Each structure stands twice: as structure tokens, then as C-alpha cells.
Amino acid sequence: MAKRVLKIDALTLPDHHYLDAQDICYYAGEYTAGEGHAYSETNQLILNFKKSMDKRGTAQWQYKERAILQAAAIFRAAIKADAEITFVPIPPSKVKNDPLYDDRMLQLLQAVCKGRHTDIRELVVQRESSAAAHLSDTRPTPDELVANYQLDESLAEPAPQTIFVVDDVLTTGCHFKAVKQVLGRRFPEARIVGLFLARRAPKSVDLDFDSI
Known part of the structure; x- marks a missing residue:
């Protein structure tokens, strides 16, 4: 993967249903679902990175831990050490008291910001656990997610000026839009940007021109 980030532009925007031209999102690589x-x-x-929490204690767990550090290195190389940013992880599908609660995004950001004066806040949390989007046949709408989100007022001050909403994969843009809506209501003056390890890219198809 590249040690820099790319911006969602006019060519890639249509791949992410809920995003519009006003959304600013960056990604480091392209993920192909189903492969x-x-x-x-x-x-x-x-x-x-997405290995589930029930793999803890198995031989597979080392790969998750390694992926967290690898992902952190990618973001750390791309973000200026003195950047004044408030990082907000998109909340995982499980609430904190759920046995399958996965704080991988928080761990990633802690590694990114280690030794730097950077702000990490879990400002948006879920009220109830839900099915992981990548494991579900149906995906929620931004409004459905917003209904299950709440802002942690204990972390609201000082008001952030630039917020990076961080997640692993940008698919439809649903979760980003929901978190952006919650944050935008509370911090209307803040600049809100999306930052993703990867975007889901359409799988390329090899055409047989002899059959066309």
C-alpha cells in the first residue's frame, strides 16, 4: 500500500453512493470485496485488520495486531506531526460492553498519534449493538445510523476545529455521512473530513472483444 493518501475525486465519487461533491474524503488503498x-x-x-474479536487467543490474532500497526504507519507517514486535528473513529458495530466490541480504530489512532500532540476523541458512540455492515445482507441508511448514534458531551470541549472521521473501508459512505451529520449539528463551524485505510473499488473485468 502507498504511504500517502489520495482524495476521492469526480471519477471515484460515483463508487460511493451516499457521498456528494461537498464531502472531502481521503483513502490510502483500494479494497476489492469478495476477494x-x-x-x-x-x-x-x-x-x-477486520478479524473478529472471537479470534483473540488464536494463532490468527497476531495478524490483526500486525495489521493495526501497519495501518497506523501508513497514516502516520501521511499526516504532518504538528497538524492540529481531532481524530474521531467511526464507532464499531458493537457497544463497549458487548463481548465482540472491537476498538481497532482507536488502537490505530493511538499508534498514529504516539509522541505527537494530537487529539483523539470517541465523540460519537452507538446506543445499541448492531450487525457489522460488511457481514450483513442489508446496509442501514445514514438516517438509521444517526438514530442509533449519540454524541458524548463529556468529550465535546474544547470544540474541535478540524475533525478527521476515521474508518477502515469507505464503501457507500453511509457511516461517514451519519457521523458527519451528528458532529456537524454539534460543531457547525468545524471542518469535517473522512480518512480511510481503503476505499471499496469496483472489480475490473477483462472483456473478450471477439465476443462483442
Whole structure:
């Protein structure tokens, strides 16, 4: 994966249904859904990063821990050490008292910001656990997510000026839009940007021109 980030532009925007031209989102690699670890470096990173919490204590857990550090290194190389940013992880699908609660995004950001004077806040949390989007046949709408989100007022001050909403994969943009809506209501003056390890890219198809 590249040690820099790319911006969602006019060519890639249509791949992410809920995003519009006013949304600013960056990503480090392209993930192809439905393919395995061997398909690309990005697929390997994302699949290891997303390993479920029930793998803790098994031989597979080392790959998740390694992926967290690898992902952190990518963001750390791309973000200026003195940047005045408030990082807000998109909340995981499980609430904190759920046995399957996964704080991988928080761990990633802590590694990114280690030794730097950077602000990490879990400003948006879920009221109730839900099914992981990448494991569900149906995906929620931004409004449905907003209904299950709440802002942690104990972390609201001082008001952030630039917020990076961080997640692993940008798919439809649903979760980003929901978190952006919650944050935008509370901090209307803040600049809110999305930052993702990868965006879900359409799988390329090889055409047989002899059959066209």
C-alpha cells in the first residue's frame, strides 16, 4: 500500500453512493470485496485488520495486531506531526460492553498519534449493538445510523476545529455521512473530513472483444 493518501475525486465519487461533491474524503488503498488475502496488499491488510474479536487467543490474532500497526504507519507517514486535528473513529458495530466490541480504530489512532500532540476523541458512540455492515445482507441508511448514534458531551470541549472521521473501508459512505451529520449539528463551524485505510473499488473485468 502507498504511504500517502489520495482524495476521492469526480471519477471515484460515483463508487460511493451516499457521498456528494461537498464531502472531502481521503483513502490510502483500494479494497476489492469478495476477494481474499492474496488478491492485493490492501485486501490482505483490511481482512487482517477486520478479524473478529472471537479470534483473540488464536494463532490468527497476531495478524490483526500486525495489521493495526501497519495501518497506523501508513497514516502516520501521511499526516504532518504538528497538524492540529481531532481524530474521531467511526464507532464499531458493537457497544463497549458487548463481548465482540472491537476498538481497532482507536488502537490505530493511538499508534498514529504516539509522541505527537494530537487529539483523539470517541465523540460519537452507538446506543445499541448492531450487525457489522460488511457481514450483513442489508446496509442501514445514514438516517438509521444517526438514530442509533449519540454524541458524548463529556468529550465535546474544547470544540474541535478540524475533525478527521476515521474508518477502515469507505464503501457507500453511509457511516461517514451519519457521523458527519451528528458532529456537524454539534460543531457547525468545524471542518469535517473522512480518512480511510481503503476505499471499496469496483472489480475490473477483462472483456473478450471477439465476443462483442
